Amino acid sequence: MLNLDGKVALITGASRGIGAAVAGALANDGVRLGLGSRSGDDLGIAGAVARPCDVRDSASLNALVGATVDRFGGLDILVINAGVGAYGPFLDLPDDQLEEMIDVNVKGAIYSVRAALPHLLRSEGADIVTIASEAGRRGLPFEVVYCASKFAQVGLTRALDHELREHGVRCTNICPGGVATEFAMGRGRTPGMPQLAGMMKPEDVAETVMFALTRPRTHRILEVAFRPVTETSWG
Numbered sequence: 001m002l003n004l005d006g007k008v009a010l011i012t013g014a015s016r017g018i019g020a021a022v023a024g025a026l027a028n029d030g031v032r033l034g035l036g037s038r039s040g041d042d043l044g045i046a047g048a049v050a051r052p053c054d055v056r057d058s059a060s061l062n063a064l065v066g067a068t069v070d071r072f073g074g075l076d077i078l079v080i081n082a083g084v085g086a087y088g089p090f091l092d093l094p095d096d097q098l099e100e101m102i103d104v105n106v107k108g109a110i111y112s113v114r115a116a117l118p119h120l121l122r123s124e125g126a127d128i129v130t131i132a133s134e135a136g137r138r139g140l141p142f143e144v145v146y147c148a149s150k151f152a153q154v155g156l157t158r159a160l161d162h163e164l165r166e167h168g169v170r171c172t173n174i175c176p177g178g179v180a181t182e183f184a185m186g187r188g189r190t191p192g193m194p195q196l197a198g199m200m201k202p203e204d205v206a207e208t209v210m211f212a213l214t215r216p217r218t219h220r221i222l223e224v225a226f227r228p229v230t231e232t233s234w235g
């Protein structure tokens, strides 16, 4: 198992939910962190670089990457996590929600890689981990544009794997089913609803990210798909 102590990671969408759980797990293993979200929350993690960063704005991503590299002297891990979802019949999706999903999930992921990659290529062993979704592996009703955005993330990461493997950058898609976060609440659920009880916890996703990152550098995890036992297999 690889020891991550002293490595430097940058996480987008780190202020809550899965991003915050991944940040906590990495900090516990001694990883130094750059944390980005629109709120710029530092999660109370001592020594972390935290600043407001909207992934739709490549300049704010460049600034976060720059501040992280200036503080810690390099970058080894990028976790592409910032994401938004909106659900309902395809034709009912308002234009602004459609554009937000494409801008944050697709363009934001691409901008994140563009900002981080020059530094990752200087690392002795780098990783890009994309928090995609089961919706990036299967077409799901009432999530059509969200699915399209998550398929784009999965495609981005798979293609990067081909291009970057020989340069020492491993690329991994993490594809969870339902996770009980504010994001999941946004589907019209309220705290205490039985569906949430069966959902996974953000920490479950963080453990999977840690599994991928701590594999010896002799191999790489391309994709991890996992779902709550309460969730259908969709064929």
Ligand SMILES: NC(=O)c1ccc[n+]([C@@H]2O[C@H](COP(=O)([O-])OP(=O)(O)OC[C@H]3O[C@@H](n4cnc5c(N)ncnc54)[C@H](OP(=O)(O)O)[C@@H]3O)[C@@H](O)[C@H]2O)c1
Residues within 6 Å of the ligand: 012, 013, 014, 015, 016, 017, 018, 019, 036, 037, 038, 039, 040, 053, 054, 055, 056, 081, 082, 083, 084, 085, 104, 131, 132, 133, 134, 175, 176, 177, 178, 179, 180, 181, 182, 183, 184
């Ligand atoms: N929850 C699930 O069921 C589930 C399942 C599979 C995959 N996922 C994926 O997991 C990722 C995290 O989701 P979550 O469930 O943890 O959601 P969440 O609790 O709503 O957290 C989303 C995070 O993204 C940040 N964010 C949103 N828009 C942003 C922007 N424009 N620029 C920068 N940061 C932004 C938010 O912070 P600010 O508001 O402070 O910007 C927050 O930190 C998403 O990519 C989602 O698609 C979630």
